[in-house]
Amino acid sequence: MIISSPKDRRTLSQRLDPYDSVFIVGCGSCATVCKVGGEEEVFATQEWLEQEGKDVSGNMILDEACHIMRASRELRRFRSQVDEADVILVLSCGAGAQSISDSYDKPVLTGVDPLFLGNVRRFGQYEEKCSLCGECLLNQTGGICPVTTCAKGLLNGPCGGMVDGHCEVDEERDCAWVKIYQRLTLQQRDIFSQVVEPKDWSRKFKPGSHDLKKDRDGRGRT
Amino acid sequence: MSRLQDKLADGCFVVTTEIAPPKGVDVHSVVETAGRLKGVDAINVTDNQGACMRMSPLAVAGILVAEGYDPVLQITCRDRNRMALQSDILGAAAVGVENLLLLTGDHPGFGDHRAARSVFDLDSVQLLKGVENLQKGTDMGGNRLTSAPRFFVGAAAAPAAEPRDPVMRKVKKKIACGASFFQTQAVFQRDQIESFMTEIKAEKIPVIMGVLLLKGPRMANYLNTNVPGVRVPDSLIQRLDQADDCLAEGLGIAREMVSWAREWCQGVHLMTFGNEDLIGDILAA
Numbered sequence: 001m002i003i004s005s006p007k008d009r010r011t012l013s014q015r016l017d018p019y020d021s022v023f024i025v026g027c028g029s030c031a032t033v034c035k036v037g038g039e040e041e042v043f044a045t046q047e048w049l050e051q052e053g054k055d056v057s058g059n060m061i062l063d064e065a066c067h068i069m070r071a072s073r074e075l076r077r078f079r080s081q082v083d084e085a086d087v088i089l090v091l092s093c094g095a096g097a098q099s100i101s102d103s104y105d106k107p108v109l110t111g112v113d114p115l116f117l118g119n120v121r122r123f124g125q126y127e128e129k130c131s132l133c134g135e136c137l138l139n140q141t142g143g144i145c146p147v148t149t150c151a152k153g154l155l156n157g158p159c160g161g162m163v164d165g166h167c168e169v170d171e172e173r174d175c176a177w178v179k180i181y182q183r184l185t186l187q188q189r190d191i192f193s194q195v196v197e198p199k200d201w202s203r204k205f206k207p208g209s210h211d212l213k214k215d216r217d218g219r220g221r222t
Numbered sequence: 223m224s225r226l227q228d229k230l231a232d233g234c235f236v237v238t239t240e241i242a243p244p245k246g247v248d249v250h251s252v253v254e255t256a257g258r259l260k261g262v263d264a265i266n267v268t269d270n271q272g273a274c275m276r277m278s279p280l281a282v283a284g285i286l287v288a289e290g291y292d293p294v295l296q297i298t299c300r301d302r303n304r305m306a307l308q309s310d311i312l313g314a315a316a317v318g319v320e321n322l323l324l325l326t327g328d329h330p331g332f333g334d335h336r337a338a339r340s341v342f343d344l345d346s347v348q349l350l351k352g353v354e355n356l357q358k359g360t361d362m363g364g365n366r367l368t369s370a371p372r373f374f375v376g377a378a379a380a381p382a383a384e385p386r387d388p389v390m391r392k393v394k395k396k397i398a399c400g401a402s403f404f405q406t407q408a409v410f411q412r413d414q415i416e417s418f419m420t421e422i423k424a425e426k427i428p429v430i431m432g433v434l435l436l437k438g439p440r441m442a443n444y445l446n447t448n449v450p451g452v453r454v455p456d457s458l459i460q461r462l463d464q465a466d467d468c469l470a471e472g473l474g475i476a477r478e479m480v481s482w483a484r485e486w487c488q489g490v491h492l493m494t495f496g497n498e499d500l501i502g503d504i505l506a507a
Contacts, residue, residue, distance in 0.1 A: 151329055156347035157392030159326040160380040161450030168450035169329045181388040192391035198348045
């Protein structure tokens with residue numbers, strides 16, 4: 001899921017300064033699980049805004065803010081409250097915020113900073129393991145992604161900064177390439193005898209779009 | 223052939239050191255420092271060393287060529303994608319640079335532009351292979367070059383790094399991708415260079431051992447916390463701590479290390495951090 005963290009309230013407050021009335025939108029998916037845009041956070045934000053002297057015209061929580069059509073439809077049910085507001089404050093990832101900003105002419109602000117596509121270790125602890133790079137290498141790397149879990153995204157082994165199996169950037173963190181090496185060795189597999197070619201970043205075309213009726217290169221499926 | 227390559231081919235023990243480009247546009251200090259380097263065969267020019275922004279090493283290397291020196295242009299993968307790297311490398315050949323040292327590069331988190339986006343489009347192995355292909359007249363996109371560069375290409379090795387096996391496997395990949403010499407990170411323990419050289423012996427590739435002049439216990443501790451891949455052992459920090467004259471002790475330590483390099487390696491790379499004047503003393507047997 002998409003892991004986000006709340007924006008600093010002081011800077012958010014500056015962004016909201018020109019507006020008197022705010023409608024708050026939360027999201028019942030990732031933003032609820034990582035506690036940035038669920039019911040609790042929407043209410044807390046409403047309370048904070050009221051303390052700041054804002055008028056909160058209403059709030060609602062979308063099932064999935066990233067679903068463009070559905071978000072727009074669900075939000076329409078709150079039309080009068082949204083119309084009353086000068087600004088819509090969205091507490092979801094940037095994808096969710098853009099579902100809303102695309103369906104309204106009103107200014108849309110986001111109250112969170114999206115961080116990464118994350119795995120859940122346990123409640124409240126998230127880890128990035130996949131960076132959606134467009135061409136998965138896990139089959140060669142023992143199921144450990146070097147693009148994401150090596151701080152430099154190296155593809156051919158540990159860098160010179162590795163010390164005792166730890167990363168140069170964070171001593172607490174294991175070197176991704178040492179982990180890959182150990183796991184592959186355990187499984188009697190190997191990647192070090194070959195040179196891993198530079199990544200084909202054309203597979204990570206920006207902005208990404210994908211249509212199930214078409215293949216990766218945009219041709220219709222037969 | 224570069225002079226460095228020639229000397230190594232002749233079996234001479236080579237001495238290299240490094241100059242960091244200025245943080246500004248005045249290159250007088252570079253030329254002046256180069257002039258004070260005695261007994262040095264080639265001068266490495268560092269590439270935004272420690273992830274701190276400085277003048278382009280390509281410009282500095284070009285100036286050193288014009289002044290009659292034999293620079294080793296260091297190139298890291300941190301700041302440029304494959305297009306920029308290849309284009310700088312062609313440019314390096316055009317200004318007469320003959321030696322390259324191809325590196326991964328320290329993470330921007332260590333430097334003075336921590337908000338910078340790191341690139342690492344290639345890693346050091348892929349860059350070596352890219353340069354090998356440029357020398358064969360083809361770029362990484364598979365296009366023919368109108369004329370191909372010639373370089374003496376080096377790579378880095380970390381003899382002290384543990385676990386050893388993945389590190390050595392990467393070293394061997396570098397050789398397979400065209401590395402013609404190695405420069406090691408600073409070595410502080412004799413057994414480390416011994417076992418590294420024993421393992422790499424069959425490859426018959428010249429190794430230039432990194433020797434770092436320790437000026438005192440504070441510097442040693444600073445290196446341990448701030449410089450990736452450098453680990454000064456406690457025993458050396460203790461020696462510096464107990465010495466009446468830290469620099470003299472550091473000089474003594476550096477000399478010992480040079481003696482290991484003479485015994486095991488084909489050259490030594492001296493990192494003196496502003497004490498270039500001591501190079502003669504460090505090299506004195």
